[in-house]
Amino acid sequence: MAHSKTVPNTNGSKNIYRLMFNEFKKRQLGYSTIAIIAQSCLGSAAAMALLMGGMDMVLKMILLFFVTIFCMAFNGAVLAQLKPLTTFNLLILSVVFSSLVIIAHII
Template structure:
């Protein structure tokens, strides 16, 4: 029993890089880290525009009022969370993940409203 080895608890970054989506994520994250000041400024403008378009589409839609306001709330909270993370100068990985969450949620709301 003393000679038995346990498998590693965490997956190494090298194993993550074998997946094409993970490779894209890590390359975008490294680029974001390198020029965080410029990319954060551009990203605030982009995600705010996409978030406001998602809110507009939701408010123009035919959903029930409670569902509509709940989705507008989540779009707004995610956009504000990213803006706050940039203003608070949080770690670049956390800010980047909030940016991705905000963009993915807003884009999915826009796409779902047209289906």
């Protein structure tokens, strides 16, 4: 009886990403619907935090542009029914960027 060697998985973040993507892919329609609402609210909060902040107007508008583009890119990917990997990556990009903007303005 032959035994295959098992290599321990030391990259936990890649494993979590893969598990989340597989779950998203299985139930893409439902998760996309919920994600549009959630990431749009998060993007709106990031835009509000930017506009209420006291930073330079040019930097504020550049960051606001990117928050808006990332949120709209995900919404467009869902509406265009792009591949699940593209849609999932745009969701992560949008949520991470909006969260970083909010956290930067809280600190």
